[in-house]
Amino acid sequence: MQIFESTIRDVEEGQNVRVVMPVNIYECKLGDDVFIGPFVEIQKGCVIGSRTRVQSHTFICENVTTGKACFIGHGVNFANDLFKTGRPDTTTDNWIRIVLGDDVTIGSGATILTTEICSGAVVGAGSVVTKPILIKGIYAGNPARLLREL
16 A cells, blocks of 8 residues: 655745645645645646635646635635546646636635636635636526626
């Protein structure tokens, strides 16, 4: 049996980054004043913008970029392999890249399955985002839909 410990490795971090262990964070970049709660995984190629908060039990898959001052609630999941062939795709070139603008808020338990969420958008708790969010507003539901513009 092989046992791998959670760790922080090969991370480029800004100033005043705070991390609550245990976490698994590797081959990514954390901006200034980032907060990462416990039981979070941030995979390679991710960029977490300055002043962003990532709450506990969140999974951020490869190649996610957040803008500045985002809030990612508890238990949020990002997925970039959309199982287009009906099963996991091991070819990373087929995976989507996910980009969040500045000041994006994602409520606890949300699932992000899209390429883009614009600056200032709010995603309600438990929502499933399946299409790009291009208009600043409040989105909720499964699939998430615009409730009102901000």
